[in-house]
Amino acid sequence: MTLDEQTRADFPILRRIVHGQPLVYLDSAASSQKPRQVLEAMQSYYEQTHDEAARDAVRVFMGARVREEVIFTRGTTDGINIVARALALTLEPGDEILVTEMEHHSNLIPWQMVCRERGAVVKAVPVVGEGVLDQDAFGHLLSPRTRLVALAHVSNVLGTINPVTDMTRRAHEAGALVLLDGAQAAPHLALDVAAMGCDFYVFSGHKMLGPTGIGVLYGRREVLERLEPGLGGSEMIKEVWIDHAQWNDLPWRFEPGTPPIAEAVGLHAAVVYLDKLGMARVEAHERALCRIAMDALERIPGVTLYGPRNAELKGAVVAFNVEGIHPHDGAALLDERGIGVRAGHHCAQPLMRRLGIVGTLRASFSVYNTAAEIARLSEAVQSLRGAL
Numbered sequence: 333m334t335l336d337e338q339t340r341a342d343f344p345i346l347r348r349i350v351h352g353q354p355l356v357y358l359d360s361a362a363s364s365q366k367p368r369q370v371l372e373a374m375q376s377y378y379e380q381t382h383d384e385a386a387r388d389a390v391r392v393f394m395g396a397r398v399r400e401e402v403i404f405t406r407g408t409t410d411g412i413n414i415v416a417r418a419l420a421l422t423l424e425p426g427d428e429i430l431v432t433e434m435e436h437h438s439n440l441i442p443w444q445m446v447c448r449e450r451g452a453v454v455k456a457v458p459v460v461g462e463g464v465l466d467q468d469a470f471g472h473l474l475s476p477r478t479r480l481v482a483l484a485h486v487s488n489v490l491g492t493i494n495p496v497t498d499m500t501r502r503a504h505e506a507g508a509l510v511l512l513d514g515a516q517a518a519p520h521l522a523l524d525v526a527a528m529g530c531d532f533y534v535f536s537g538h539k540m541l542g543p544t545g546i547g548v549l550y551g552r553r554e555v556l557e558r559l560e561p562g563l564g565g566s567e568m569i570k571e572v573w574i575d576h577a578q579w580n581d582l583p584w585r586f587e588p589g590t591p592p593i594a595e596a597v598g599l600h601a602a603v604v605y606l607d608k609l610g611m612a613r614v615e616a617h618e619r620a621l622c623r624i625a626m627d628a629l630e631r632i633p634g635v636t637l638y639g640p641r642n643a644e645l646k647g648a649v650v651a652f653n654v655e656g657i658h659p660h661d662g663a664a665l666l667d668e669r670g671i672g673v674r675a676g677h678h679c680a681q682p683l684m685r686r687l688g689i690v691g692t693l694r695a696s697f698s699v700y701n702t703a704a705e706i707a708r709l710s711e712a713v714q715s716l717r718g719a720l
């Protein structure tokens with residue numbers, strides 16, 4: 333049985349009829365649909381004992397060594413900001429944060445903010461060729477002033493899977509910490525943060541079959557232990573006096589406020605669901621869809637694809653443009669045929685500038701998508717060309 337045959341019935345929304353046709357949902361990179369197992373777990377959470385089981389499940393899912401390394405956040409953006417606020421307390425004027433040209437704004441703006449505050453500098457590794465990072469330039473940009481390298485594990489536009497284990501090793505040799513933005517990787521690849529060696533790894537629940545409002549920040553224990561929290565209140569303290577306080581133990585030290593408990597229960601159900609499918613199967617299914625989509629779209633005259641052409645080198649997204657059609661118009665026309673894709677700059681304006689375009693269309697895939705849906709996409713894109 334293929335993965336979509338196995339999973340489709342679990343996603344009630346996919347039975348929806350849009351403009352007389354079954355909905356084709358190709359925007360899971362923005363937010364995936366949720367299986368009924370996740371919805372039911374959240375509905376019944378008040379009846380369950382919340383014994384931090386979600387944290388243990390996430391620890392195993394991502395390959396963290398100990399539960400103290402698993403911090404619950406509101407999402408990828410929140411996780412990056414938690415690290416940025418903590419690092420801000422240690423940055424000196426002239427220090428450098430190294431990002432890349434393919435970052436989502438969420439992995440850029442927090443660094444701009446702390447650098448402005450502390451007199452530090454943001455630098456970026458260029459994107460070259462088919463949409464990969466210039467590894468020579470990376471070597472030259474690393475310096476004794478580099479305090480942190482912050483980069484996407486998988487690009488949300490190009491789909492590029494970056495060589496994060498090697499880049500982490502090189503960054504460490506230069507004395508820098510490493511934060512990996514796993515928003516597009518966690519739903520798609522088997523993770524092993526300990527093997528990658530990174531210091532921080534962040535992702536969002538809502539892109540991996542789970543609810544909104546929950547995400548994960550992995551922090552290597554040795555690093556978390558020496559960082560001061562940059563955000564305060566509620567769960568992150570042990571004992572409080574009027575003029576000072578004693579921080580809580582890890583991981584709660586970096587979890588200010590009342591935790592999103594129902595959402596953690598939902599994320600737990602999503603992780604259980606993905607584990608049952610097996611991440612190797614999830615990856616193979618989504619990779620096959622990606623390959624079919626690239627093969628079909630590439631054959632249509634006037635279509636330009638962005639990112640690596642080899643599906644082995646990319647995540648579950650295919651960004652493309654159709655000559656003579658603005659991405660927003662293209663998305664509106666596809667929507668009329670019941671096909672939901674995303675259009676625009678995808679919160680990656682520096683990358684758009686590097687590619688010399690205003691935006692792209694983007695189809696992205698999850699466990700429930702089928703080859704037949706990709707065929708409907710390519711027929712519809714073909715008819716866009718015909719409509720010109």
Ligand SMILES: Cc1ncc(COP(=O)(O)O)c(C=O)c1O
Pocket residue numbers: 361362407408409410436438439484486487488513515516536
């Ligand atoms: C690579 C990447 N980073 C960060 C984000 C931000 O995620 P969130 O809005 O869940 O915080 C996204 C979401 O689109 C993303 O694709």
